Amino acid sequence: MNLSLLFGALVLGLLTGGVYGVMASGLSLTFGVMRIINVGHAALVITGAFISYEVFRHLHLDPFAGLVITMPLMFVIGVVLEVLFIRPLKTDREELSVLVTWALALALEGVLGYFFGTDLVQTTVSYGNSTFVVGGVHIAYVYIYGFLLAVAAMAALAALLYRTNLGAAIRATMLNRQAAQLIGIDVERVSAISFGIGAALAGVGGTVYGIVNAFNPDSHYDLIGHLLVIVVLGGVGSMRGAFLAALLIICIQDITQVMISPDWADLSFFVVLTIMLVVRPQGFFGVRVREAT
């Protein structure tokens, strides 16, 4: 066994997994708060990548610094989308949300294609190819920055959820939407804000995604399946679970890709998912609940 290669795959998996973790935690948040399945979340990631790319190109602002523009803008986009398209869903939210958010993904893809074209672009930063060596493996600084950003975003999210009144309202809504409403929480406002936060986190993930990958408006197709699997593995509604599941599953995928075959890498994703559904269907940090009927 080539230990250097194994170590390299493990490091890459952890660093890339962190970025997927941020993307997936935004998705998990909207699952938890709103009881909707946002299959348009990856399209929001790509929207964030485009905004970051444009900020970098026109304002010459480093994409990480450009998050001061990308994140608020993504938050606003998220809130507007929630108010216009998700809020009107009053019945059968779970099932209908799949259709509505998929339509949103296609619409976002169309809008991005109209404004930016279908050619592939990439946020090419000056330090994109700079590396340092650990254990014989070259590690790009940009992956380290992406991972640190992901950890910072998760810490900020945890602080928001556990240290603020808004966070308490969000957690209450996640636990029981009807009960939260009964104690005076404006769940519609909480939902809009949560969707906005989810979109902002997608913007964070999109920023890093755009630095390490060439992308165009339909790059979201490659992402959404992975993100949904990560959310289920982590436990629906658990941001911590989504983050840790992303680290685990991307590591497994990368190691499989390097040590066995790329053909088996995607399958490993679903093997882990299947085992989890059999052994612990609520995911790592999910809670089995019996809802009122």
Place this chain on the structure above:
Amino acid sequence: MLATITCGAASLAIAACGGGSSGSSPGTPSGGGGGGGGGSAASGGSGKGPIVIGASISQTGDFSSDGNFVKQAYQLWADQVNAQGGLLGRKVEMKFVNDASSTQQVVTNYQTLISSDHANLVFGPFSSLLTIPSSEIASRYGYAFVEPAGGSQQVFTRGLHNVFEAEPQAGYKDMTVFGHWLLSLPAGQRPKTAAYVSEQDPFIGPEVEALKSVLQAGGVKTVYDQTYPIENPDYSPLALAISNTKADVAALGVNIPDGTAFTKDFIQQNYNPKAVIYANGPDQGTSWVNKVGQNNLNGMTAPIAWLPQLSTYGNKQMVAGYLKKYGGNAAGMSGDVAEAYSVGQVIQQAVEAAHSVSNAAIIKQLHSMSFKTVQGNFGFNKLGEPTGSLFLGQWVNHKWVRVYPPAAAQAKPIYPKPAWGQG
């Protein structure tokens, strides 16, 4: 809810896998059928109105970047034909529909273009993946199917007589020119090891296989050989594995997104092969250069049939027209434009020789004539494979030029490739 999400995840993952190839019937054809020309449109009609040419374009999905160039070239060809009085004196009208790079949608599109829209002629879509199922529909209605980029062996081995690839050489042989170049080097300089990696694509996979056969027969040892799903979102682990082999040659069966990703990862891993070939990418003008960076270009190779500065038939007119209509500069033009424009040129010559837009008559001409195109002159064998040959292109002193075979070379090839960042 968990069940719904899981189900969604699984179905989206399956959808993301491209839906698989489909040669299945999208519906019962109305009228005609067989190979005899289904209805008046296939037989050319008798009207004096515009000649309607239908084409399915990948405006979204995996091939959208290439699809956009194909659409531009088809429209440019039609505009230029119309500016010169049309085809057989009739105006040419293009009808485009989006297939979203989907094997199912492309079948529906050609079914609709032929049986509902009654297009007189059809042009092919981008890629072998889409050409294979859609050409079956065209065949069923007796339509000639000249296409720009369906070069997989499978395109030509299904017993269809209506499919013609408008390139000088069948695509599945494209990368072999790189192998012939390497084996032409003095024995002491020849590479000893090679790493191969390729998308799971019916077009690109066979190209890499053909190259591998050439190099292995020439004594170059294979040290890595893998394929990966086309929708793979992360290429870094693969690049790491290839870098770890320290192979003399890296042969990449890629398109622009994965090609640029591998390049960046190789740079990061400080892996400098003596020679590197991409199935697609270095020939794609600015859309490639901007992503990999100017100082990494020298030594990159790819098979090419066309260059903007060639004095081939209609090339000057195409390049000038393209730049006027769509902007940019000649060096930044994609090879896809030339391939798709050649489709128009081939059809135009076949129609003019047949004095008709009858598809049966056009197919007869396509099997018997030699055609002049912006990519050079070529004809087709009985399978529809083009009978010309390709060149090896390489970035030399920041210019994209032909370097092999020697008779057609515009510059001496660079070997070994300079280290990343030093070219």
